[in-house]
Amino acid sequence: xxxxxxxxxxxxxxxLVLLGISDQITRxxxxxxxxxxxxxxxxxGVILGRQLESQFELMLSFELNMPERSSDGVPEIDFAHxxxxxxxxxxxxxNYDVLGWYISNSNTRITKEIADxxxxxxxxxxxxxxxxFDPTLTGAKDMSSEAGSGGGGSSMSLPISVYETLPPTxxxxxxxxxxGESFDKTEFxxxxxxxSSIQLEENTAWASRLLPMRISxxxxxxxxxxxxxxxxxxxxxxxxxxxxxxxAIGGIGADSGKASTTKMAxxxxxxxxxxxxxxxxxxxxxxxxxEVIAGTAPFDxxxxxxxxxxxxxxxxxxxxDQFDLAMMQEETNYQMASYLxxxxxxxxxxxxxxxxxxTALLAARTKHAAYVNPNVNMFDGGMSDMMSMFGGHDRxxxxxxxxxxxxxxx
Amino acid sequence: xxxxxxxxxxxxxxNIVPLSKSDEKLYGFDSDVQRKQxxxxxxxxxIYHYRKVEISSxxxxxxxxxxxxGGDIEVMGLMLGKVVGNTxxxxxxxxxxxxxxxxxxxxxxxxxEYMVQYLEQNEASGHKEPVVGWYHSHPxxxxxxxxxxxxxxxxxxxxxxxxxxxxxxxxxxxxAGKVELGAFRTFPEEQRPAGIQSTDSxxxxxxxxxxxxxxxVHADRYYxxxxxYFKSSLDDKLMDRLWRKHWIxxxxxxxxxxNSEFTTLKVQEITNKIHMLTSGGKKNVSYAQLLQxxxxxxxxxxxGHKSNEIKKKLFGGGQ
Numbered sequence: 264x265x266x267x268x269x270x271x272x273x274x275x276x277x278x279l280v281l282l283g284i285s286d287q288i289t290r291x292x293x294x295x296x297x298x299x300x301x302x303x304x305x306x307x308g309v310i311l312g313r314q315l316e317s318q319f320e321l322m323l324s325f326e327l328n329m330p331e332r333s334s335d336g337v338p339e340i341d342f343a344h345x346x347x348x349x350x351x352x353x354x355x356x357x358n359y360d361v362l363g364w365y366i367s368n369s370n371t372r373i374t375k376e377i378a379d380x381x382x383x384x385x386x387x388x389x390x391x392x393x394x395x396f397d398p399t400l401t402g403a404k405d406m407s408s409e410a411g412s413g414g415g416g417s418s419m420s421l422p423i424s425v426y427e428t429l430p431p432t433x434x435x436x437x438x439x440x441x442x443g444e445s446f447d448k449t450e451f452x453x454x455x456x457x458x459s460s461i462q463l464e465e466n467t468a469w470a471s472r473l474l475p476m477r478i479s480x481x482x483x484x485x486x487x488x489x490x491x492x493x494x495x496x497x498x499x500x501x502x503x504x505x506x507x508x509x510x511a512i513g514g515i516g517a518d519s520g521k522a523s524t525t526k527m528a529x530x531x532x533x534x535x536x537x538x539x540x541x542x543x544x545x546x547x548x549x550x551x552x553x554e555v556i557a558g559t560a561p562f563d564x565x566x567x568x569x570x571x572x573x574x575x576x577x578x579x580x581x582x583x584d585q586f587d588l589a590m591m592q593e594e595t596n597y598q599m600a601s602y603l604x605x606x607x608x609x610x611x612x613x614x615x616x617x618x619x620x621x622t623a624l625l626a627a628r629t630k631h632a633a634y635v636n637p638n639v640n641m642f643d644g645g646m647s648d649m650m651s652m653f654g655g656h657d658r659x660x661x662x663x664x665x666x667x668x669x670x671x672x673x
Numbered sequence: 674x675x676x677x678x679x680x681x682x683x684x685x686x687x688n689i690v691p692l693s694k695s696d697e698k699l700y701g702f703d704s705d706v707q708r709k710q711x712x713x714x715x716x717x718x719x720i721y722h723y724r725k726v727e728i729s730s731x732x733x734x735x736x737x738x739x740x741x742x743g744g745d746i747e748v749m750g751l752m753l754g755k756v757v758g759n760t761x762x763x764x765x766x767x768x769x770x771x772x773x774x775x776x777x778x779x780x781x782x783x784x785x786e787y788m789v790q791y792l793e794q795n796e797a798s799g800h801k802e803p804v805v806g807w808y809h810s811h812p813x814x815x816x817x818x819x820x821x822x823x824x825x826x827x828x829x830x831x832x833x834x835x836x837x838x839x840x841x842x843x844x845x846x847x848x849a850g851k852v853e854l855g856a857f858r859t860f861p862e863e864q865r866p867a868g869i870q871s872t873d874s875x876x877x878x879x880x881x882x883x884x885x886x887x888x889x890v891h892a893d894r895y896y897x898x899x900x901x902y903f904k905s906s907l908d909d910k911l912m913d914r915l916w917r918k919h920w921i922x923x924x925x926x927x928x929x930x931x932n933s934e935f936t937t938l939k940v941q942e943i944t945n946k947i948h949m950l951t952s953g954g955k956k957n958v959s960y961a962q963l964l965q966x967x968x969x970x971x972x973x974x975x976x977g978h979k980s981n982e983i984k985k986k987l988f989g990g991g992q
Binding site: 278279281282283285286288289290291292293294296297304326327328341344347348351354355356398400421422480483484485486488489490491492493494527530531533534536537538540541590593594596597600601603604605607608611614 | 698699700701702703729730731733734735737738739740741742764765768769770787790791794797798799800801843846847850851852902904905907908910911912914915916920921923924929960961963964967968970971972974975976977978979980981983985987
């Protein structure tokens with residue numbers, strides 16, 4: 264058979280799965296720092312999701328219990344524990360099935376131990392996927408530099424590899440053996456349970472090949488917002504004082520005052536970052552096209568077609584009256600909305616000013632009542648007239664604003 | 674022969690994970706330290722003891738996604754974590770197979786068995802943190818505690834301190850494009866601390882008029898906690914890489930279009946409230962709140978417009 268080096272399947276990885284693995288590793292490491300005499304647990308878990316033809320959507324995960332075998336310290340999967348957890352998860356997410364499992368390693372490759380575990384997992388779930396997570400965040404670089412494996416450019420930045428298990432075939436024994444130099448291995452096989460009905464020639468074994476899949480990130484609406492929140496709003500733990508003595512409550516008020524300006528800043532900087540990424544990607548494409556023209560890079564028809572399509576799209580919005588009109592309407596809408604908000608703000612300030620001066624005036628009058636010439640009452644009348652006028656204005660302003668606001672979006 | 678070589682890769686002891694000291698303190702669980710915290714029972718001396726909440730990235734994403742998966746139905750779950758000083762730290766969360774309707778979420782009977790089993794299994798896979806609270810969703814009507822929520826929370830605080838209530842609004846989360854979440858604790862019956870601010874002190878909540886009665890009646894029985902979010906240094910690095918995939922979403926979404934319906938709704942809501950105020954209506958609405966609401970809407974629109982402007986400059990063919 265032709266040994267293609269890349270799987271046809273795509274793994275759509277949800278950020279929740281990645282964060283779950285990251286959380287598990289962080290906990291284990293942190294716990295080990297507190298209890299250095301204990302042996303750290305292995306970070307592994309089950310991945311659930313949906314499969315649509317050759318697309319695997321990795322949506323959820325839960326942690327596996329992986330006790331060590333007492334004889335040689337090699338981890339084992341606690342399948343009893345797993346089935347209980349699976350049952351529980353199914354109660355809440357009945358539409359998700361087991362797709363495979365994950366383990367962390369110091370790169371995203373497969374070692375003998377991982378292959379052994381995978382073999383055991385395959386006994387329960389044939390054709391399970393295997394995700395290898397690299398918490399050092401360096402392994403991904405190795406994979407992308409290696410021709411033909413990993414998802415190529417698309418997986419470059421993520422510290423994971425996802426392997427698909429192909430149906431078992433007959434292969435040379437040497438491919439199944441692990442001879443210590445696993446770093447040089449470019450093809451991974453897992454030996455399947457021997458089937459007596461199949462005759463094996465000498466020096467061959469019955470084994471499944473593990474193929475790296477193309478990886479892409481997928482997220483639902485709510486997930487995207489939550490992840491963006493984690494990326495932009497959450498602080499790293501550096502800012503948190505673990506000794507727990509939190510400053511006076513006064514700090515809270517100061518924070519909420521800043522919030523409105525920083526919200527805009529956060530928004531603008533995220534836009535800026537997005538544009539920066541776009542710029543980088545365009546530069547990359549430009550460089551590639553240049554290299555193809557110069558003959559130094561191989562011609563990839565898929566990429567070229569995409570570039571062509573993007574280029575031909577560009578003039579569509581140029582000199583489009585409809586588009587300009589819509590854009591202008593939107594701009595007017597926006598300006599109206601911000602004027603209305605400002606007027607509301609002004610009305611509120613006037614109202615609070617009138618209230619305050621009323622109070623001040625009242626206080627001053629009672630305090631100095633004895634010394635004040637009783638004939639100055641004319642001013643008093645004038646002032647309260649003004650107040651009621653302000654009050655009227657204020658209501659008017661708010662009222663009018665809300666009306667305008669409402670009708671204009673309807 | 675090769676077992677040695679392979680096994681080393683599994684090991685976490687050679688510090689392969691880039692973890693900072695503060696990560697270790699926050700994510701690790703020391704049961705002795707924790708017991709000391711709990712034995713002091715500080716919440717009994719000061720009913721206003723816990724002021725802050727720290728929520729981990731995984732807990733946040735899990736809760737928001739679970740809340741969203743419920744659609745219009747209220748869903749609920751529990752949070753795991755610990756307490757440090759006057760801060761409650763939420764490290765993880767899990768869903769319970771319990772659904773509520775409207776403001777009625779009742780966890781006690783149906784979810785109990787599931788909870789016990791889950792916690793058992795969770796401990797087996799190495800989680801030592803106890804339950805520190807519950808969360809539930811208010812799809813579309815903001816983050817606050819209803820009368821029933823207050824009663825539930827009060828019972829829990831009586832028997833399971835330290836205990837926290839978190840409310841998430843998945844609908845507003847989607848429409849505002851940012852996480853809408855509130856964390857609350859109740860006061861013991863017939864007790865109020867001196868000089869307590871009401872719920873609007875910490876961020877405002879615009880509550881729909883048809884719920885405002887329920888909101889107003891119970892608003893002084895609980896207080897909001899300041900919520901912040903944290904991520905481990907590993908999460909942080911992972912996020913950097915995820916961002917490579919996410920920027921397309923940031924650029925391609927148009928908040929003006931996706932939110933238009935909700936914006937209109939909110940403006941109508943303000944109009945209604947102003948009507949009520951001018952006709953000398955109820956006390957649960959304040960001018961300051963209305964002002965904040967209108968400013969927030971204006972800012973959302975400004976952001977939407979700015980992103981459109983940027984895109985026009987970029988793709989509109991230089992004008």
